[in-house]
Amino acid sequence: MISELLFMNGYETYVLSAFCFTLLSFAALYLVTKVQFVKEQNKFVTRFGSLTTDKAKTAKSQKINKEILANATKN
Amino acid sequence: MFKLFQPSKIFQITSKAPKYVLFLFVIVLSVGLTEALILSPEDYKQSDAVRIMYVHVPAAWISLGIFSSITFLSISGFVFKNKNFFLISKSLAPSGFVFNIIALVTGSIWGKPTWGTWWAWDARITSMLILALFYALYLISWRVYENEEKVFKISTIISILGIINVPIIKYSVDWWNTLHQPASINILSKSSIHSSMLLPLLLMTAAFALFSLLIFLMKYNTELIKIKNKGLDRL
Numbered sequence: 633m634i635s636e637l638l639f640m641n642g643y644e645t646y647v648l649s650a651f652c653f654t655l656l657s658f659a660a661l662y663l664v665t666k667v668q669f670v671k672e673q674n675k676f677v678t679r680f681g682s683l684t685t686d687k688a689k690t691a692k693s694q695k696i697n698k699e700i701l702a703n704a705t706k707n
Numbered sequence: 708m709f710k711l712f713q714p715s716k717i718f719q720i721t722s723k724a725p726k727y728v729l730f731l732f733v734i735v736l737s738v739g740l741t742e743a744l745i746l747s748p749e750d751y752k753q754s755d756a757v758r759i760m761y762v763h764v765p766a767a768w769i770s771l772g773i774f775s776s777i778t779f780l781s782i783s784g785f786v787f788k789n790k791n792f793f794l795i796s797k798s799l800a801p802s803g804f805v806f807n808i809i810a811l812v813t814g815s816i817w818g819k820p821t822w823g824t825w826w827a828w829d830a831r832i833t834s835m836l837i838l839a840l841f842y843a844l845y846l847i848s849w850r851v852y853e854n855e856e857k858v859f860k861i862s863t864i865i866s867i868l869g870i871i872n873v874p875i876i877k878y879s880v881d882w883w884n885t886l887h888q889p890a891s892i893n894i895l896s897k898s899s900i901h902s903s904m905l906l907p908l909l910l911m912t913a914a915f916a917l918f919s920l921l922i923f924l925m926k927y928n929t930e931l932i933k934i935k936n937k938g939l940d941r942l
Contacts, residue, residue, distance in 0.1 A: 637745060640755035646820050647758045650813040651744070654762040658918055661805050665925045672932040679939045691939060696715040700932055703722050 673704045717791070718931055725924045732917040739914045742907035750904075757904075759817040765912040767810035767835065769919055771873055773803030774838060777845065778870040781863040793859050796866070797849055798926035802919040804842040811835055822886050829886045830879035834872055841869030 640647050680701065683691060691697050743761035750757035777796045784792035814832060815825045826832070845865045852858040880887045898905065 640758070641749065643755040643758075643820055646756055646816050647744075650759045650762055650816045651740075653812055653816070654766070654809050657805055657809055661801065661922055665801070665922050665929070669925050669929045669932075672929050672936065676932050676936050676939070679936060683939065694715070694938075696718050696931070697935060697939075699715075699718055699722055700935060 673700065676700055677704050718928065721924045721928050721931075725921055725928075728917055728921045728924060732914060732921055735910060735917055736914040739907060739910035742910055747907045748901075748903050753821055756817065756820045759813055760904075761907050761911045763810060763813040763817055764908060765915040766806045766813065768912060769915050770803050770806035770810055770838065770842075771876060773799050773806065773919060774842065774866070774869060775873055777803065778866040781859075781866045784859065785863060790855075790859075793862070794930050795923075795927065796862070798923050798930055799919075800842065800846050800849075801926060802922040804839070804846060806915065806919065807835065807839045807842055811839060818886075827886055830883040831876060831885055831887045834876040834879055837872050838869065838876060841865060841872065845869070 638644060680688065680691065680697070692701075739761070743758055747758070747761075749755045777799055780792045780796040780799075784790065784796070811832070814835070818827065819825050845862055848862045848865055849858055852861060875882075879885060880889050900908070
């Protein structure tokens with residue numbers, strides 16, 4: 633049964649390579665997107681840390697900035 | 708209504724959603740792979756080579772769907788003067804492009820055992836290749852142009868030119884005598900595919916759609932943070 637599943641009537645090279653290519657493409661795209669996201673998030677945290685107290689207060693008044701910081705500390 | 712499309716409102720949802728979408732994607736993909744590789748029957752003509760359909764067809768569908776959405780959103784961005792539509796379009800493009808490449812590569816792998824060749828200048832394959840070029844041009848335009856207004860215009864022009872190719876891809880099998888068979892699945896009429904093959908196909912399509920949603924959410928969040936980074940500089 634297992635050998636039948638793996639052998640696929642002689643088409644296993646084609647079938648498995650198509651599935652492997654798809655899953656590897658998914659993994660690559662996910663990793664690239666994740667790295668870009670983390671990089672941008674870290675940049676935001678660093679820039680936010682370098683702001684003066686007044687500027688930080690103004691920036692924090694924006695809901696979205698607060699959310700970004702909260703998410704960054706969670707990750 | 709467009710208050711719903713405000714970045715701050717959207718970010719509240721998009722920042723939390725990826726982990727749930729990833730979880731759902733893993734479940735649907737696992738079930739889909741089990742159905743596609745183990746439980747679904749082999750084809751009486753193509754034997755087990757038919758299993759390539761479960762990655763090839765959903766990838767092609769999703770890439771066409773994403774390109775259509777990009778065009779619709781880009782035009783809407785101009786009509787409603789809403790920059791966020793362009794940001795959504797930009798975030799959709801990477802997954803659409805990758806799905807297009809997957810459709811081309813898996814199609815090529817499927818072509819070898821069924822048609823005896825890795826590549827043929829068949830109407831559908833060629834039109835899918837042209838779509839990949841439009842995706843590449845669209846993505847490049849966002850990298851090349853710094854000026855916001857210019858990139859909105861150029862990316863929209865590329866998407867409008869590219870959308871002309873979408874009906875050509877869809878109807879190429881009917882208009883020309885190609886190696887591809889006519890569509891087996893029709894929304895308006897009875898499909899010629901058996902339910903034992905339709906189920907894994909739909910499951911894999913759902914998994915691919917969830918993956919593109921996941922990438923879109925992550926990319927969109929990245930773009931929003933990029934904008935906010937620039938905002939901090941201006942303070």
